[in-house]
Amino acid sequence: MIPRSALSTLQRLARGFPVIAITGPRQAGKTTLAQQTFADKAYVSLENPEEREFAESDPRRFLARFEDGAILDEVQRSPQLLSWLQGIVDARKRMGDFVLTGSQQFERVSGMTQSLAGRVGRVELLALSTQELAAADRMPARLDDMLFQGGYPALYDRDRNPEDWFANYVATYLERDVRQLIAVRDLTQFQRFVRMCAARSGQLLNLSALGADCGITSVTAREWLSVLEASYLVVRIPPYFENFGKRLVKTPKLYFLDVGLMCWLLGIRDAETIATHAMRGALFETWVVSEFVKQQLNAGRPADLYFWRDNVGHEVDLLLETRDGLQAVEIKSGHTFASDWPASALKWQKLSGSPLAPWIIYGGEGEYERQACLALGWQAFAGRPAPNR
Incomplete structure (x- = not known):
């Protein structure tokens, strides 16, 4: 174990x-x-x-x-x-x-x-965090393998194919948990809803559009989403409402809590597909957000995660409450640090007056300071404790 x-x-x-x-x-x-x-x-x-x-x-x-x-x-x-x-x-x-x-x-x-x-x-208790996997020397060596496999313990206990395991997991979830929570007449339609949620992980939540794409009302979409939340499959991250002189987005963002399950729902059947998949950025962002959620819940604390976006497109992917103030986190799936990545986080830092240097978590390697930010490659982030919260 x-x-x-x-x-x-x-x-x-x-x-x-x-x-x-x-x-x-x-x-x-x-x-x-x-x-x-x-x-x-x-x-x-x-x-x-x-x-x-x-x-x-x-x-x-x-x-x-x-x-x-x-x-x-x-x-x-x-x-x-x-x-x-x-x-x-x-x-x-x-x-x-x-x-x-x-x-x-x-x-x-x-x-x-x-x-x-x-x-x-x-x-x-969510699925295994990468800190737990790294401590047990079980973390996949490649990022795309990490995203494809996710963190459910059964996929690390023995040699199981994630495609086979997730297919049975989703079927069991639909047949048992969903029927216990709500009366869903058409489980096929509910499964389509779950897949559409996976396609929106990392995006602003629009219940009307989500419901329309699934052929249900926004009221039903809200009810079904609450079932996914109650079953610990998804989480909503609220926006940070502090007024910095601009109109702010007030809609939450939706994230899956296991990126491997998200891959399966998106129809990704091998890790190699992820490298060129249109959702690679969303998969990486989902993985990072879920890791921060796991760190908090494992410590017995609420997640207390936010994002910030104004009406002209400036956005910080995550804001974490710490003892020293709000920690800004930008999430980028690219392998090579780009000079424009810190722009929004530094702008937010200036507006808020936060004393904490922003983090840039990206799909490459290493840990170093760049443009007044701390750059963390995915493996460095996986082995690093959360900020002092």
């Missing part, structure tokens, strides 16, 4: 909360991490029909079996347990008593926010 950065976060939270919740996309390694971190606890999967029926018919007796706590896997399948769990952990007053895992954001699980408010320490 590749060691996970979230391990220390889980251990910290287990000292201060009676219930620990690990959420994230399917196959991200939630169960493995829970069992590794809390090896002394009993494990129950609520995907098991017998266990689920027991939990639904007699939740009090179901939970009474676990005098030393337990790992309850896929707890969104039996949300009625949560109100009973509240009484147990309140009576015991034992930290790290129960560990819950789920492949949906728990805000969508009935009773989570009401029943366990203030009692839950949460970690949102």
Whole structure:
């Protein structure tokens, strides 16, 4: 197993909360991490029909079996347990008593926010980060291989073809998770929607245009997008609203959280295709953004990522909140540093008065200073910790 950065976060939270919740996309390694971190606890999967029926018919007796706590896997399948769990952990007053895992954001699980408010320490676990892969000496040597494979642990556990694995992953997601979250009559149409979202990763989100391209209303597009977010497949990055004297874009940008899945949805079936693909820039940007999201979530913190764009085309791809101010990040897929890359970031730095030198993350190699910016090749970025946040 590749060691996970979230391990220390889980251990910290287990000292201060009676219930620990690990959420994230399917196959991200939630169960493995829970069992590794809390090896002394009993494990129950609520995907098991017998266990689920027991939990639904007699939740009090179901939970009474676990005098030393337990790992309850896929707890969104039996949300009625949560109100009973509240009484147990309140009576015991034992930290790290129960560990819950789920492949949906728990805000969508009935009773989570009401029943366990203030009692839950949460970690949102995404696929493997490149820092985790680099530490385990498992990171692909070529950028295009990294973009093609993505970060799901199953693709690093054994010799699997990403094309085969993602095909089955998407089919399972559509047949199980989507049907649990919403009533979709036409799964083929929903799959088309997912593919159209992949084609828009890194772009401003226009729900009306997205819905029109998929033959659905903007209201339905909004609902379906919320399902993708709840399943940890996509994230919306909001714009930074600080007024610097110009009209600012106020529409969020959409990003996939695993670039390998994005490749599959775009019809890319081998890494060599990426080098000349029209979406290569979007794939690289998606990878960088998802890495920053993973770093924050692994530490148990909200993402707190933004972008900035004014009405005349100046744009900074990412703004990160740090202890020292906002860190500007420009993302370029090119292999060779170009002199015009820092222009927008330096303009933003001047307008904002930020003391932090912008980062330029690009598809080449090395780490050096250039034009008052820190240039980071993709491998240097992969092995570098996030700014002090």
